[in-house]
Amino acid sequence: MNSEIVISVRELTKRFGDFTAVDRISFDVHRGEIFGFLGANGAGKTTAMRMLCGLSYPTAGSGSVAGFDVMREGEKIKRHIGYMSQRFSLYNDLTVWENMRLFAGIYGLNRRETEERASALLKRLNFEAERDTLVGSLPLGWKQKLSFAIATIHRPEVVFLDEPTGGVDPVTRRQFWELIYEAASEGTTIFVTTHYMDEAEYCSRVSIMVDGEVRALDTPARLKQQFAAESMDEVFRTLARGAQRGE
Amino acid sequence: MKAIEIDNLSKSYNKGKVQALSSVSFEVERGELFGLIGPDGAGKTTLFRLLTTLLSPDAGRATVDGYDIVKEYHAIRSRVGYMPGRFSLYPDLSVEENLQFFAALFGVNVEESYDLIAPIYKQIEPFRTRRAGKLSGGMKQKLALSCALIHRPSILFLDEPTTGVDAVSRSEFWDMLAGLKERGITILVSTPYMDEASRCDRIALCNEGRILGIDTPHDIVRGFDNRLYGISAKNMFTLLERARAMEGVVECYPFGQRHHLVADDSFSVEQFTRQLSDIEGLEIASAEPTIEDMFIKLMKR
Structure with missing residues (x-):
């Protein structure tokens, strides 16, 4: 594994009034890792992810994402990461190409860079024939793949994927994971949440949050060993059953 | 009724x-x-x-x-x-x-x-x-x-x-x-x-x-009528690409901690392991098909 650290947090905490949503979480994510971020509903995943994406400032703790301080440099973090949410967030009334141009522009790529990277992405996805197709008319699986491509159009160091495969058929789900594998093997760091426990197995390392804390963090193989479990599903259940708080 | x-x-x-x-x-x-x-x-x-x-x-x-x-x-x-x-x-x-x-x-x-x-x-x-x-x-x-x-x-x-x-x-x-x-x-x-x-x-x-x-x-x-294997290696992504190119492999896809390899009658485990012997940590074993394997098979039919 590459030893360069892309995400590093220490004792990161977020409180809303007297409710501690995220309670002193600490971990490092290395370049090119696929880091699975699991937790029960309400465990604090979304709040933690928002802090890592520069969308919300921590109450306490310290950390950096892509070289920028999570306590102070939220705006810079946003520019250096990619983000894809489960809720489809491209523009249905724009074509594939227009969506690429729009997001490339938002991330500050110039015309030549945009042209170059958008063409390369279309080619890789085998989407060249769909260049001028309205995104709204694409099948769901294609949209998801396109979303991922667009989230990486500015070659971010790290991409955050929030349940990227929800509702997608099993064949497309696997094609999507191959895109993730490929991006990771080229050095992009992947930070991903999922409710599909078999997908947790695809990750280099997995962390599991319960009641605002990171209760487990290791490779899937070692976690299974540690909890004497056959699958990540079993590991997850063992940990999440002990949860004190609901959503 | x-x-x-x-x-x-x-x-x-x-x-x-x-x-x-x-x-x-x-x-x-x-x-x-x-x-x-x-x-x-x-x-x-x-x-x-x-x-x-x-x-x-x-x-x-x-x-x-x-x-x-x-x-x-x-x-x-x-x-x-x-x-x-x-x-x-x-x-x-x-x-x-x-x-x-x-x-x-x-x-x-x-x-x-x-x-x-x-x-x-x-x-x-x-x-x-x-x-x-x-x-x-x-x-x-x-x-x-x-x-x-x-x-x-x-x-x-x-x-x-x-x-x-x-x-x-x-x-x-x-x-x-x-x-x-x-x-x-x-x-x-x-x-x-x-x-x-x-x-x-x-x-x-x-x-x-x-x-x-x-x-x-x-x-x-039980309607899954191909042989199914679970395969793994140190580099799972390389394994996927190499396995797909092998003789007798109908398809190969990620499946949790292993890849599932769907084989036809021409597939031979011995030949597979011999030809991929350069892959570090290569393992292959029979696997039981699941609903998801069946779904994938039916989808592609």
């Missing part, structure tokens, strides 16, 4: 441009817990809306509890409970008020049905004065299920009740369904999670408006 009989039901949208459901036929027995398993776009929601008489079919016919979904829609509405995929209770009414409202709509009172909903409702009763909009996802789900049961329906339609819900809550929800089944209620439930199939008596695998296969979870995988 079957609980649900569906005969060549079709439905399209946008003046026929989108075929949501294409000649779907199957039957659900009384008291059965029947699962519709498939991704978004499979036609699950359309089928629910047709059977609960919220839409009319383009072609085909169906009966629910013995009543025709077109001609006798009125009789059906009081006999079924429907929990749509989107939360559809009143967020500004309290937990208790929502329940009373649905009871009033169906002309029953909460006390008459309390025994039926109690195992579920008791879990949210401490919050009965809280507005429904302020409940957590799991609590909303329990309230929605209580409201769908308040008039003691004979058939319950649940459209993706566990989507986006974590693995533990999902498992608890299926325990609740098992409890309702014991009370004799027929349940038609949809889910995109293949691992939930085993909780159903029978399942229909569906994709793009068609049924790919119907059987018990056990028997549906």
